[in-house]
Amino acid sequence: MKRYQGMVFSQAKKAFLTDEEAEDFTQEVFIQTYESLSKFRGESQFSTWLFQIARFRLTKVFKKKKLPIVDWQEDISFVADKTGSTVVEILDKEETSHNLRSLISKLPKSYQMPILLHYFENKPLKEIALDLNIKLNTIKSHISRGKDLLRKWWSHEIEG
Structure with a gap:
């Protein structure tokens, strides 16, 4: 958890308005990850698998609240020109x-x-x-x- 907590939390901070919401979300992701450990097949790096769990959980939270989906890929701004917006349509960015x-x-x-x-x-x-x-x-x-x-x-x- 210590190794990946920063990655999940920093992305959650982009998605939620408060640090408390981001912290709660991060905790939920790690609980879900722990509960799903038996499903990890090792076909990808653990960090990739954890990132997918976080992304799917975020999508579920935002759909439930009927909010626009947050693009967790803003960290790729060094590759392509970006508008600076962190809220995007998930299908456009997939x-x-x-x-x-x-x-x-x-x-x-x-x-x-x-x-x-x-x-x-x-x-x-x-x-x-x-x-x-x-x-x-x-x-x-x-x-x-x-x-x-x-x-x-x-x-x-x-x-x-």
């Missing part, structure tokens, strides 16, 4: 989300992990460097190179 996850999974692991930790788990660069036992400047370089590759691949996705 393909974009899938394509980006696919592209990130194709990155070399040395680029992939720092990008995931920094942009999706909101870890500071210094902490990532310590966690991965890599120099800070190397982490910065890996993130920069990874983002460059994603931009390049993304432009081919859009053009192609």
